[in-house]
Amino acid sequence: xxxxxxxxxxxxxxxxxxxxxxxxxxxxxxxxxxxxxxxxxxxxxxxxxxxxxxxxxxxxxxxxxxxxxxxxxxxxxxxxxxxxxxxxxxxxxxxxxxxxxxxxxxxxxxxxxxxxxxxxxxxxxxxxxxxxxxxxxxxx
Amino acid sequence: xxxxxxxxxxxxxxxxxxxxxxxxxxxxxxxxxxxxxxxxxxxxxxxxxxxxxxxxxxxxxxxxxxxxxxxxxxxxxxxxxxxxxxxxxxxxxxxxxxxxxxxxxxxxxxxxxxxxxxxxxxxxxxxxxxxxxxxxxxxxxxxxxxxxxxxxxxxxxxxxxxxxxxxxxxxxxxxxxxx
Numbered sequence: 149x150x151x152x153x154x155x156x157x158x159x160x161x162x163x164x165x166x167x168x169x170x171x172x173x174x175x176x177x178x179x180x181x182x183x184x185x186x187x188x189x190x191x192x193x194x195x196x197x198x199x200x201x202x203x204x205x206x207x208x209x210x211x212x213x214x215x216x217x218x219x220x221x222x223x224x225x226x227x228x229x230x231x232x233x234x235x236x237x238x239x240x241x242x243x244x245x246x247x248x249x250x251x252x253x254x255x256x257x258x259x260x261x262x263x264x265x266x267x268x269x270x271x272x273x274x275x276x277x278x279x280x281x282x283x284x285x286x287x288x
Numbered sequence: 289x290x291x292x293x294x295x296x297x298x299x300x301x302x303x304x305x306x307x308x309x310x311x312x313x314x315x316x317x318x319x320x321x322x323x324x325x326x327x328x329x330x331x332x333x334x335x336x337x338x339x340x341x342x343x344x345x346x347x348x349x350x351x352x353x354x355x356x357x358x359x360x361x362x363x364x365x366x367x368x369x370x371x372x373x374x375x376x377x378x379x380x381x382x383x384x385x386x387x388x389x390x391x392x393x394x395x396x397x398x399x400x401x402x403x404x405x406x407x408x409x410x411x412x413x414x415x416x417x418x419x420x421x422x423x424x425x426x427x428x429x430x431x432x433x434x435x436x437x438x439x440x441x442x443x444x445x446x447x448x449x450x451x452x453x454x455x456x457x458x459x460x461x462x463x464x465x466x467x
Contacts, residue, residue: 202360206404207423210327211320213442215425216402217364219357228402231427231440236313258309271314 180264188266190253191273191284198224198242201250201280205240208279212272214238234259238272251287252276326446327423329453331460334418335361335407341459342403342422348455351401361405371397371430392432394439399428424452 178185195201198221205226206216214228214236224242229235238256245251254272256263263269277284331338336358343353343363351365371394384390403424411417426448430439 199359203406206360206362207406210404210423210425211316211324212314213317213320213323215400215427215442216362216404218355219360219362221357221359229427230313231429231442232313233440234307234310234313235440236309256309256314258313259307261307263309265309267311268309268314275314275316 178262178264185264186253187287188264188269189255190251190287191277192245192287193250193252193277193280193282193284194248195250195280195282196244196248198244198250201242201252202226204279205242205252205276208272208276209238209240211279212275236263252284323444324423326444326449327425328421329456330408330419330421331457332416332419333460334410335405335420337463338405338420338422338460339363341463342405342424342456344463345452345455345459346401346403348459349452351399354400361407363403364400365403366398366400368396368398371395392434392436392438394430395433397428397430397439399426399443401426422456424449 180188193201202219202221202224206219209216209226209228212230213232214230216226216228217237218225218227220226225239226241227237227239229237236256236258238254240252240254243251243253252273254269256268256272273284333341339358339361343356346353346363346365349367351367353363353365355364356362373394376393380391380393401424403422406421406423407418408421409417409419426443428439428441428443429437432438
């Protein structure tokens with residue numbers, strides 16, 4: 149009986165510990181470090197053609213079932229949403245890296261949660277590199 | 289003792305049941321090529337013409353423009369419409385008569401369309417030689433009488449796409465002839 153009471157109170161304690169975090173903490177919340185997150189979400193491609201890269205990203209997102217929400221050439225960003233009983237939102241940004249390379253970074257949120265697992269990003273960059281006819285290189 | 293463990297198991301599930309991204313969410317599906325063909329058409333015109341004709345068709349269909357980036361050939365628009373379905377309402381009434389509980393039915397929907405053009409052949413001297421691809425994708429979010437999202441889906445109905453492209457070719461013809 150004592151053990152049961154102890155178990156219940158332990159659960160209650162943990163629950164309070166989880167529950168007492170204010171929801172505003174979500175504004176800057178992230179479970180991964182900035183460096184590892186950038187590593188997971190970024191790839192380098194050997195191209196300097198920004199517009200073509202952006203157009204290929206749009207085509208890849210459409211092939212993956214996304215509907216494009218926003219696109220901006222000057223900023224180099226594309227956002228899209230995939231609705232398939234769930235909502236998956238993704239933003240892909242393109243930045244020049246030196247004279248001959250481009251850094252592409254993607255971040256996604258699934259329902260109410262940030263996607264911080266490397267595998268979905270790997271799958272996305274696999275599809276993208278096929279469409280670009282270029283190999284995706286990891287950031288050192 | 290058993291109760292002791294069951295609490296931990298329950299607590300574990302409470303934490304572990306955070307939804308995870310499906311494995312196939314960012315993978316090209318076998319249907320992706322088929323969907324691309326369904327959603328894409330080619331027109332012998334330059335990109336600028338096709339974009340303005342597309343915007344006109346979307347306006348004809350009652351969409352309001354949300355976002356556009358002509359340099360990348362992107363137009364995003366949406367409309368909010370009624371989503372009530374007679375069959376569903378009758379079903380809900382019958383269920384209410386049987387159980388005494390009114391079940392929520394679909395009430396309204398936001399339909400979003402995203403149109404992207406892609407130049408295939410650019411000829412600055414002869415516009416007739418130009419060739420541009422256009423791909424449109426539709427999706428909708430349906431809310432029910434309780435104000436909750438009941439459906440969120442991509443619309444894959446060949447008839448809808450066929451009808452849209454028929455209207456687009458008419459619009460291009462009208463624009464080409466300045467009617």
